[in-house]
Amino acid sequence: STMRASFPPLSRGARTLASEAGRRSYDAVVCGAGIAGVSCAHYLARSGASVLLVDSRPPLSHTSSLSTECYRNFFPGSVPLTAFMQRSVDLLEARAAECDNAFGLNRRGYWFLSASEEGAAQHALALSDPGLASCGGVSHFSDASHGLRYRHDAPTGAAAAAAAGGGGGGGGDGxxxxxxxxxxxxxxxxxxxxxxxAADASSLLVASRAGWMSAQQMGMELLSKAxxxxxxxxxxxxxxxxxxxSDGQVEAALLSVPGESEPLEVRTGAVVNAAGPYAGVVDALLRGGGGEGGGGRELPLQNEVHAKAVLRDDLSAVPGDAPMVVWTDPVTLPWSEEEAEALLEIGGFEASLAGSLPGGFHLRPYPGKPHSLLMLWEAIHADVAVPREPPEEAELRGSLFAELTLRALSRAVPALGGYLGEDGSMTANVSVDGGxxxxxxxxLPLIGPAAGGPRGAYMCAGLSGYGIMAANAxxxxxxxxxxxxxxxEAYAAGFLPERWESEEYRRGVESGAVGKGFQI
Ligand SMILES: Cc1cc2nc3c(=O)[nH]c(=O)nc-3n(C[C@H](O)[C@H](O)[C@H](O)COP(=O)(O)OP(=O)(O)OC[C@H]3O[C@@H](n4cnc5c(N)ncnc54)[C@H](O)[C@@H]3O)c2cc1C
Structure with missing residues (x-):
């Protein structure tokens, strides 16, 4: 349209942009330029809507810059989440096909490993999972005659997805x-x-339609196409x-622009809350905007601390073409008796470290030179409480996280023990970040009209530990x-923010009657 053509390029500076934005109107203003907001802007623009994307930080620089950049369609235990991720991977592959895979989407898979009978039984639940059944099912092999071999260069199916118009199906293969x-x-x-x-690994569950990418480049691709x-x-x-x-419909977004004393009013009928960890704060702002349902119940959105460590793998403990490896058995760290006693004496979080800790620690090769590994373990931050408006920098317990994760992972990859000194100290070169x-x-995510907010207020938030892989859908x-x-139909209704207005739903989740999406 002529309005779009006359919109000034970025290089004219923020002041000019702001006055332009204040003079015209948009179909939607998206708040937050993390991967969620960028994707909202992308798909809105693709469907012909005029969009203004706003953020106080540079695009893709907050939570979205800190992830492990992995994806999978594997969400046993939740049929809607499986269908949603299946769609998101279809879209990821279609976007990859559009840009000659500039964001390096691979399909190395996730390996869930166990050396225990309980772990094997847990893995076997996947065989009867209804969500997985609807996207290709699970094949079972119990001796060496299967003839299947891991391939680090398994095709992503980008071409197949593009040919199919990016819609439905199991990605066309297997x-x-x-x-x-x-x-x-x-x-x-x-x-x-x-x-x-570890040679005693006796059960391996391979999630096939899974791997990783450059999340920054994927996001930049969505933004530049938008x-x-x-x-x-x-x-x-x-x-x-x-x-x-007066009828409760959003008319304008109020923006604070650096250097301006008055808020800028941008005319729009729709405002999208894609504020990541600040979505709860922004939701309260939007409710403050009045409207018929103004008020309502506070969203039960919580922020959890999660970290990742990057280890320089000078010992080549893990081959560079390995997949994502997840050890699913609980682990007891090899403390000396004295150390264990000392931890128990401290109590609280430290005492919990002396006992059996939940499995789920994972690692994968990290691209680039020198050869590095990316390591994660949820257990170290399970007890950290975060206020509703979270601090900019998450409390990471960095060196403790690195050392304990390395200790735990050496259960799965014994050669990692080479980075632990005899006195228990860590001899590796490791950096930790997180959010x-x-x-x-x-x-489950919160996508749709903001419950209790004015008409025209929407949200796309609560993307938990899967926001990169889920962003497109x-x-x-x-x-x-x-x-x-x-x-x-498969997932839209289940993700509506208004589900939390129902006392029955809240109680169902508390009692475990509503299935939770699988978290790793
Ligand atoms: C350690 C770790 C590992 C992870 N690994 C994976 C993984 O392997 N795969 C995966 O899929 N996901 C992973 N995730 C999750 C993923 O990173 C997040 O789900 C995703 O980045 C969330 O994106 P977002 O856009 O919602 O939030 P953000 O990226 O935080 O973006 C929100 C934006 O909103 C802006 N904002 C807030 N308030 C306002 C306001 N009032 N006005 C304007 N702008 C505002 C902020 O400045 C920010 O830029 C991981 C996360 C962590 C922490």
Whole structure:
């Protein structure tokens, strides 16, 4: 349109942009330029809506710059989350095909490993999971005759997805997962890599449609295509609230722009809260904007601290073409008797370290030179409380996190023990960073009209530990809500923020009657 063509390029400076933004109107203003907001802007612009994307920080610089950049369609225990991720991976592959895979999407898979009977039984639950059944099912092998070998260069199916228009299906190839039971079956599959895993691993569940990418480049790709389709950005600026008409409909977004004493009013009928860990704060701002349902109940959004460590793998403990490896058995760290007693005496978090700790620690090769590994373990921060408006920098317990994660991971990859000195000290070169998983108690996202807010207030938040992999389907779903397009039946209703207005739903989640999405 002529309006889009006359919108000034970024280089004219923020002041000019701000005055332009204040003079015209937009179909939607998206608050937050993390991966969620960028994807909302992308799919809104793609569907023909005019969009202004605002953030007080540079695009993709907050939580979205801190992730492990992994994806999977594997969410046993939640049919809607599985369908949603399946769609998101379809879209990821279609976006990769559009840019000659500039964001390096691979399909190395996730390996869930166990050396215990309980772990094997847990893995076997995948065989009867209804969500996985609907996207290719799980193949089961219990001896070495299967003839399947791990491939680090498995095709992503980008071409197949593009040919199919990016819609539906199982990505066109094979089962959602493979279960190898018994050491022979496991060894036959992993034998194409140099040995690096604990030899007693006796159950291997492979999530096939999984891998990683450069999340920054994926986000930049979505943002640049959004700009091509006419989306504008006003950065830095932050959403302060909305103005509503007497009938409770959003009329304008109120933005604070650096150097301006008065808030800038941008005319729009829709405001999207994609504020990541600040979504709870922004939700309260939007409710303050009045409207018929003004008020309502506070969203049960919580921020959890999660960290990752990057270790320089000078010992080549893990081959560079390995997949994502997740050890699912609980682990007891090898404390001396004295150390264990000392921990128990301290009490609280420290005491918990002396006992059996939940499994789920994972690692994968990290691209680049020198050869590095990325390591994660949820257990170290499980007890850290975060206020509703979280501090900019999360409390990471960095050196403790690195050392304990390394100790735990040496259960799965014995050669990592080479980085632990005889006195227990860590001899590795490790850096730690991290941020927040912003999540609802059911671990499902919040996408759709903001419950209790004015009409025209939407949200795309609560993306927990899966916001990178979910971003495309989340942005697409949000755009459908805003533009009034038909919604996907498999998951749209289950993700509506208004579910938390129901006392029955809240109680169901508390009692465990509502299935939670799988977290790793
Ligand atoms: C250690 C770790 C590992 C992870 N690993 C993975 C992984 O492997 N795969 C995966 O899929 N996900 C992973 N995640 C999760 C993923 O990183 C998040 O779900 C995702 O980045 C959330 O994106 P977002 O856009 O919602 O939030 P953010 O990236 O935090 O963006 C929110 C933006 O909103 C802006 N904002 C806030 N308030 C305002 C306001 N009032 N006005 C304007 N702007 C505002 C902020 O400045 C910020 O830029 C991981 C997360 C962590 C912490």
């Amino acid at each position: 089962p959602a997962a493979m279960l190898f039971s018994g050491r022979e079956a496991v060894q036959a599959y992993v034998g194409s890599l140099p040995p690096f895993l 700009r091509d389709a006419g989306a504008a950005t006003l950065i830095p600026s932050s959403l302060q609230g909305v103005r509503t008409a 927040y998983y912003s999540k609802a108690p059911d671990n 989340a942005g697409e779903l949000l755009a459908k809500h805003v533009t009034g397009a038909p919604l996907p």
